[in-house]
Amino acid sequence: MIKVQSLCKSFNEITAVKDVSFTAENSVVTGLLGPNGAGKSTTLRILYGLVKQDSGDAHIDEFNVHTHRVEAQRRIGVLPDSHGLYIRLTAREHIQYFGRLHQVDENELATRSDELIRLLDMQGIADRRVEGFSQGERMKVCLSRSLIHNPTNVLLDEPTNGLDVMTTRTVREIITELKNQGVAVLFSSHLMHEVSRLCDKIIIISDGTVVATGTTDEIRESASEENLEDAFVKLVEKVI
Amino acid sequence: MxxxxxxxxxxxxxxxxxxxxxxxxxxxxxxxxxxxxxxxxxxxELRDSSKSITIPVEGAEYAPALIQWLEERDVTIEDFSGDAKEAVKNKDKELVFIIPSNYQEKLKALKTISIQVVLDGSRTDARPTINQAGNLLRRYNREVASLRLIARGVSPEVMSGIVETEVDVASxxxxxxxxxxxxxxxxxxxxxxxxxxxxxxxxxxxxxxxxxxxxxxxxxxxxxxxxxxxxxxxxxxxxxxxxxxxxxxxxxxxxxxxxxxxxxxxxxxxxxxxxxxxxxxxxxxxxxxxxxxxxxxxxxxxxxxxxxxxxxxxxxxxxxxxxxxxxxxxxxxxxxxxxxxxxxxxxxxxxxxxxxxxxxxxxxxxxxxxxxxxxxxxxxxxxxxxx
Structure with missing residues (x-):
């Protein structure tokens, strides 16, 4: 479970996150929806311990992400904003490196990486160096290395950005699969159809504050609009 | 891990x-x-002094004793005739000794004999040969001088007031x-x-x-x-x-x-x-x-x-x-x-x-x-x- 309370974070003069509170429960896919620069990435970065909030609290399960950073990080699998890979390592080596940093047992590491490679349909590229991988292949490597330790909470920052249809499908299937396993999935996106299709719960962020929370239907109702996109635009404009 | x-x-x-x-x-x-x-x-290789050298000499016939002394010290003497300066300049020769025709005359008169050493000061590769040839000439000079003193009943030691002896403590x-x-x-x-x-x-x-x-x-x-x-x-x-x-x-x-x-x-x-x-x-x-x-x-x-x-x-x-x-x-x-x-x-x-x-x-x-x-x-x- 991921719990965020009154988060606030500024960089120099710019306030990226003003007041964000929400909960992402287990077995639920929660979508963080908002226009570019709304504070989605910053919220996620606070959650995975990359930046420190100015005020407010963030918890992964019962661990405070700031005071118990490492404990909190053990419980999350993250697909961050930057998809950097080590060009001289193979896909499998990437998965294993991250598994070892999570102190996954060596035997389990071998079986689990095989499993992920199969799940993401990476058999053909698993032992090739990642230099020259396509966008989709790189994304698969990033995704598999973030799931190697069987996290109970998964954070995905714009997971389908720039992917082709096939890979997007795989990512969607994995999100559903994680949900069925009881994982709390939190993902950010600015793609309306993606969010409405996958999420059980939507949190709309605009200008660093939460403007609406609920299911697709609830959000449409609260904005009294027929489709989600119109509701989104209406809610966001109200703030700005 | x-x-x-x-x-x-x-x-x-x-x-x-x-x-x-x-x-x-x-x-x-x-x-x-x-x-x-x-x-x-x-x-x-440049500093190696044990190498035997060759000295082209013009007028070798005037100083047979010097030539023999040099040959005893592993020097190859080469008779030279022609323009010594030109030969050194063209890098045909590293150096040339020119022995004057009045060598014997001056030797007998106990006068100072001048032997010209024609060299090219800008050639670093010829430096070792030139240095060695110069050293040999100076040594021969001391021998000639000593003999002149002995002939007059004077000890050659008169010539050397002080001698330095290096004691190097470095191993x-x-x-x-x-x-x-x-x-x-x-x-x-x-x-x-x-x-x-x-x-x-x-x-x-x-x-x-x-x-x-x-x-x-x-x-x-x-x-x-x-x-x-x-x-x-x-x-x-x-x-x-x-x-x-x-x-x-x-x-x-x-x-x-x-x-x-x-x-x-x-x-x-x-x-x-x-x-x-x-x-x-x-x-x-x-x-x-x-x-x-x-x-x-x-x-x-x-x-x-x-x-x-x-x-x-x-x-x-x-x-x-x-x-x-x-x-x-x-x-x-x-x-x-x-x-x-x-x-x-x-x-x-x-x-x-x-x-x-x-x-x-x-x-x-x-x-x-x-x-x-x-x-x-x-x-x-x-x-x-x-x-």
């Missing part, structure tokens, strides 16, 4: 596959000793070590050159390729990441140093040092002592480079900072070459200078005080740990990790 070990292993695999890093790490240890070998061999090995001053310098340089690729790649490189953010999301303390990287870079650096040391020694053993009156002997114990003396420097060099690397946004950026850093180790060695200081214990505590002094002493076969090893290792490791600690702190900074 412990996180430090996991990072260490990954950096080693990554570093080994990085052709750029491997090239920069191991070209120096191979090139430096080879260069030294060729330079020293060339210098020795032959120490003199050799002095002449091989560049070996410590090269080994110290190798520490900085060999670990650079991996130190920069694992700091500035991570930032440049945007791999730093995914990396630090893992449940690992930042100091553990820094330590893994530090040890990997230090390993490359120490391998480079060890290679430079061993190859320098191998090439020194091939150089005919005995021809210039020096001997180079080295025992396994000395080699081990040198390795122990320099090892801490690898850790310091790597920590310095990582510290600078983390500030840089790209590999190129980092290389320009670190290029300047490479001048640093040369300073103590150069200073010692031009203005040698009397070694005092505290000097071992100055990183790089300490290693330089240790290496010179070990090479010279002197017994090195234990405090020397201790101080130099202690100061290097302390500074290295300090810098790595700061680097780990920098890894916590949002401006560094979050672009």
């Amino acid at each position: 412990h996180p430090i070990l996991a990072v260490f292993k990954k950096e080693l695999i990554d570093g080994r596959r990085d052709k750029r890093a491997v090239m920069s790490a191991f070209i120096f240890p191979i090139m430096a000793p080879a260069l030294v070998y060729f330079m020293l061999t060339a210098i020795i 032959k090995q120490e003199r050799t070590a002095q002449a091989l001053n560049f070996i410590p310098l090269y080994i110290i340089l190798a520490a900085f050159v060999s670990g650079m690729g991996i130190a920069v790649d694992s700091t500035a490189g991570e930032r440049e390729r945007k791999t730093l953010e995914p990396l630090i999301i893992n449940p690992v303390e930042r100091y553990q990441i820094v330590m893994g990287k530090w040890f990997a870079a230090s390993l490359f650096s120490s391998l480079g140093m060890a290679m430079t040391l061993v190859l320098c020694i191998v090439s020194m053993l091939q150089v005919p040092l005995d021809q210039i009156g020096l001997t180079f002997n080295i025992t396994v114990t000395q080699i081990l002592a040198m390795l122990i003396a320099t090892l801490p420097l690898a850790f310091l060099a790597a920590s310095m480079q990582m510290f600078l690397g983390i500030f840089a946004k790209s590999f190129k950026d980092a290389q320009s900072y670190i290029g300047i850093l490479t001048i640093l180790p040369v300073i103590p060695s150069l200073y010692m070459t031009f203005k040698p200081l009397l070694t005092q214990d505290w000097m071992f505590g100055i990183p790089m200078l300490g290693q330089h002094l240790l290496l010179v002493d070990i090479l010279g076969g002197k017994s090195v005080p234990m405090i020397g090893y201790f101080l130099s290792a202690f100061s290097c490791l302390l500074l290295g740990i300090g810098l790595s600690f700061i680097t780990a702190k920098l890894f916590e900074r949002e401006s560094i990790i979050a672009n």
